[in-house]
Amino acid sequence: MKHFVSGRDLFDSYPNNTEEIILGAGCFWGVERVFWELTGVWVTYASYCGGARPNPNYEQVCTGVTGHAETVNIIFEKDKITLEEILKTFWECHDPTQGMRQGNDVGSQYRSAIFCKNDEQLKIATESRDVYQSILSNSNFSLITTEIALLDLSYPAEDYHQQYLAKNPGGYCGIKGTGCAYK
DSSP: OBOTTTOOBSSSOOOTTEEEEEEEESSHHHHHHHHHTSTTEEEEEEEEESSSSSSOOHHHHHHSTTOOEEEEEEEEETTTSOHHHHHHHHHHHSOTTSSSEETTEESGGGOEEEEESSHHHHHHHHHHHHHHHHHHHHTTOOOOOOEEEEOOOEEEOOGGGTTHHHHOTTSOOOOOOOSOOOO
16 A cells, blocks of 8 residues: 555555654544654554554544554654654644543544654653653643553554545644644
8 A cells, every 4th residue: 555645655665764653643634644744754654553452443443442542653764854853743733731632532542642662762752751741831731641652563544544634635634732842
């Protein structure tokens, strides 16, 4: 399967200098668009991650019983964009203090999450959370609720969710940040 925007393979043929991280920041349609637009991101795809049910589908995830979040797998070229830069965009593109929602999208599938592939990513993600929490606290926001965990397994979402906003430019996108800039 090819990425609708870049034409690259979604699930293989990644260059040797790539790394992958899985992020959840609300509805994956808008989140995916934020990241596919970044220079250095090789490919993105919508997925489900963080739950117990293997191979879930959209309808199952929407019930909340699977425990999965709507996520985006981001494969990026490490010599063109750093994980720190990816996480800066992550923190700024949504409100990580909202718990099990983002704006009008309510439910555990819309939770803020960073699923790391290794201990180094986990360390960087945790440190970035602490920096951004300080920024949010200085602007009178509550505590960050973002789940940060080591988790290597995600399940690609159905084909119609992949690069949805490129295929449907008038589609819904509720992603909105706090207005606080990460340093």
